[in-house]
Every structure is written in structure tokens, then in C-alpha cells.
Amino acid sequence: MIETYNYMCEQINLLLDKQEEDAKNLRNSEFKALQVQINPHFLYNTLDMISWMSKSGKNENVTAAVWILSKFYKLTLSRKETIGTIEQELEHISLYVQIQNMRFSNKIYFIIDVPDSLMEYEIPKLTFQPIVENSILHGILEKDSKEGNIVITAWIEDNTIIFFISDDGIGIEPGIVEKILTGELKRKQGNSNIGINNTHQRLQLLYGQEFGLSYTSTLGSGTEVELRIPARKSI
Amino acid sequence: MEDIDAEISGGEAEMKILIVDDEELTKEGIISSIHWDELNIHEILRADDGTTGLHMARKHRPDIILSDVRMPRMDGLVMIKTKSVL
Numbered sequence: 439m440i441e442t443y444n445y446m447c448e449q450i451n452l453l454l455d456k457q458e459e460d461a462k463n464l465r466n467s468e469f470k471a472l473q474v475q476i477n478p479h480f481l482y483n484t485l486d487m488i489s490w491m492s493k494s495g496k497n498e499n500v501t502a503a504v505w506i507l508s509k510f511y512k513l514t515l516s517r518k519e520t521i522g523t524i525e526q527e528l529e530h531i532s533l534y535v536q537i538q539n540m541r542f543s544n545k546i547y548f549i550i551d552v553p554d555s556l557m558e559y560e561i562p563k564l565t566f567q568p569i570v571e572n573s574i575l576h577g578i579l580e581k582d583s584k585e586g587n588i589v590i591t592a593w594i595e596d597n598t599i600i601f602f603i604s605d606d607g608i609g610i611e612p613g614i615v616e617k618i619l620t621g622e623l624k625r626k627q628g629n630s631n632i633g634i635n636n637t638h639q640r641l642q643l644l645y646g647q648e649f650g651l652s653y654t655s656t657l658g659s660g661t662e663v664e665l666r667i668p669a670r671k672s673i
Numbered sequence: 674m675e676d677i678d679a680e681i682s683g684g685e686a687e688m689k690i691l692i693v694d695d696e697e698l699t700k701e702g703i704i705s706s707i708h709w710d711e712l713n714i715h716e717i718l719r720a721d722d723g724t725t726g727l728h729m730a731r732k733h734r735p736d737i738i739l740s741d742v743r744m745p746r747m748d749g750l751v752m753i754k755t756k757s758v759l
Contacts, residue, residue, distance in 0.1 A: 483696075490702030543697050579695065579745035584721065 464643040477567075480537075481507075487541050499540070506536050514563055523672045524599075525557035528590070531566040535588070538574055545585040546574055552592040552601075559599060560672040562640060566590070568633025569603050569651070569663050577607020577661055594669050598649075601665040610655040618653050641667060689716035691735040693726035693752065695744040703739070723747025730756050 484507055491499045510533040513526055522530075528550055535548040570588060578586035592601045610618070617623050621635035634651065641650040645668050655661040690709075694700045700719050709717065718733055720726035724746040730738060738756070740749035747755075 487696065487698050490696075490698045493702050494698070494705055541696050541698065575745065584695075584745070 460643055463639065483541065484537055503537065503540055506533050506540075509533055510537065520563055521560050521672075522563045523557060524552065524559050524561050524592070527561050527563065527566055528552060528557075530564075531570055531590075534567055534570065535574075542574075542579065542584065545583075546578060547585075547587045549587065549589045552590060556592055556594065556599060558672055560670050561599075561667055562644060565637055565641070565665065565667075566601075566603070568637050569665070572634055573603070573605035573607055573661065577605045577609070580608040597669045599667050599669045601663075601667075603663040603665065604660060606660040609657040609660055610653070611657055615653050615655045615661075619651060641665075688712075688714045688736040689718060689733065690714050690737040690739060691718040691720060691726060691730055691733065693720045693723065693738065693740040693744070693749060695721050695741060697721070699741070723749055723752035727752050727755055 484503070488500055488503050488507075491503060510530065513522075513530045513533070532548065532550065535546055539546050539548075573588050578584065578588070586606045588603070588605045590601060590603050592599060594600075614623065618634055619638045621632070638651045649666045649668065652664045653661065654664075692700050692703055694703075700721075704717060704719075709715070714737070716735075718729055718735060720729050722744045723740075726738070726740060726749075727747065729735075730752075738753070740752060742749040
């Protein structure tokens with residue numbers, strides 16, 4: 439009886455410790471997501487681009503870039519909630535690609551093929567950005583042509599929303615692809631890897647181990663990311 | 674690649690510069706905001722990453738290379754290190 443009681447106490451303590459650890463990890467990953475949200479490097483590069491536009495007298499481009507940038511930050515910084523709708527998240531990522539296209543000569547062809555019926559479902563903010571950033575900076579821009587496609591599709595399957603984000607960039611080497619989600623890659627491989635690893639952790643801490651990201655890639659032909667989140671309608 | 678990225682302007686070739694940057698607007702901005710003639714630079718070459726930059730540096734032997742650091746394929750530091758051991 440005493441043994442059983444002690445065992446039970448031990449299990450409760452273990453569970454409490456795990457809960458505390460999970461809460462700490464979630465706070466940590468939310469903080470990192472906030473850093474990605476502000477993304478100083480992206481902001482600095484975009485302001486630098488606007489400055490060059492302005493110096494070259496491209497007034498219409500300056501207006502467009504400032505408008506897109508302000509909308510981009512408004513979508514993430516204006517509200518406290520860390521969860522948004524798929525519609526907002528897709529708008530956010532479209533604005534991000536528009537800015538990158540201004541920097542990189544409109545060579546990124548971005549296609550969103552997500553049914554309207556999914557737009558009101560919830561998704562953590564900034565889920566797509568690190569994935570798409572990686573596709574652009576380490577996939578498409580690494581090609582000779584610096585030109586390529588990114589496609590986002592989605593569907594519902596057994597109360598899970600599955601996104602498929604594919605690019606036709608240079609692909610990722612087999613030894614590297616397994617390390618993307620574990621955070622083992624060094625800084626050399628780019629900051630977006632930290633963002634990807636953090637996004638994966640955040641999704642798993644929020645929703646459980648069966649959710650998150652999985653990567654498959656073929657060197658020379660592109661990368662595919664499967665993203666799974668529970669299907670929950672935004673209130 | 675080289676035909677697309679290389680742009681040679683000016684008349685007599687006294688000094689030439691190679692500008693390496695992955696952002697077209699930055700390259701355009703630099704080119705339009707400096708009075709190259711006053712600096713005795715009569716030829717401007719452009720490349721959009723370290724790999725193309727290195728290739729062009731080997732081929733055209735510019736007097737000056739102005740390079741960004743973070744770029745796809747090959748960054749500016751690797752390009753300069755590789756160039757300097759030639």
C-alpha cells in the first residue's frame with residue numbers, strides 16, 4: 439500500500455516536472471518566435487532596399503514597399519494573440535514573398551492553393567515564414583538562375599490540417615535534411631534553420647508529438663515540407 | 674550567366690570595378706550614386722553572387738572589387754579569400 443502510494447507520488451511529481459518543463463519550453467519557443475516575428479535582419483535589409491529605391495528616385499516602388507512592410511508587421515505585431523487564422527497567415531506569407539521579390543527581381547513564383555473552407559481555421563502566427571524563407575534563401579537563390587516556384591497546398595484529413603509546402607530549389611543534402619528539425623545545424627546554414635526548428639518545437643509543444651513539420655528533399659530538384667496541425671476553427 | 678550579369682559601361686578602360694551583390698537595387702543604387710569618372714573608373718562589372726563574382730574576377734581582372742558579404746552560393750568573404758590565393 440505504502441509502496442503504491444509512494445510510486446503514485448513519484449509519478450505525480452514526474453508529471454508536474456514534465457508539465458513545468460513543457461511550459462518553460464513553450465515560453466522559450468514563443469519568445470524565439472517573437473524574435474523571428476521582429477526579424478531584425480529582414481527589417482534592416484528591407485529598409486536598406488527602400489533607401490536604395492528612394493536614392494534612385496523610384497518613388498512608386500518606395501510607396502509600395504513601405505505599404506507592404508507596414509501591413510506585414512501590422513499582421514503580427516498589432517495583436518497580442520500568438521494564434522491567428524490560416525487566412526491571416528497566408529496573407530502574411532504573401533506579403534513576405536512580395537518583399538523578397540522586390541529584392542530579388544521578381545523571380546520567386548508563389549502559388550497558394552488552399553481551399554476557402556480552411557481560411558477560418560486557426561494556426562500559430564509565423565508558422566510559414568521560416569519555411570518559406572528557407573525555400574527562398576537556401577533553395578531558389580542557390581540556383582544558377584535564382585528563379586523558382588513555391589507552392590502551398592492544404593487539405594483536412596481526420597481532423598488534422600495538412601499543409602504541403604514545396605519548392606524547386608537546389609534541394610538539401612541527405613545528411614543535412616535529418617538535422618533541420620533537431621536544431622543541430624550550425625549558424626552557417628542560416629538563421630531560418632533556427633526558425634524552422636523552433637516552429638517545429640512550438641507546434642509539438644502546443645499540439646503534441648503527432649503534429650509539426652517533416653522534411654523530404656531531393657538534391658537538385660527541390661524540397662517538400664509537410665506541416666500538420668489540428669483542425670480547430672477560430673472563435 | 675556572365676552575359677546577363679556583366680554590364681560594361683563607359684569608354685576608355687582606365688580602372689575597372691566589379692560590384693558583387695545579390696540585390697539588384699543595391700547594385701543599381703551604388704552605380705547611380707557614385708561619379709565613377711571622377712574616380713578614374715571607366716568600367717563597371719556586376720555579379721549577383723560570389724560564384725559569378727569569382728568567375729568574373731578571374732576573367733576580367735578588375736582593379737577594385739566591391740562585394741556584399743552574405744550572398745547565396747558563395748559569400749563575399751569566401752570569394753575574396755579564393756580570389757586572393759589565385
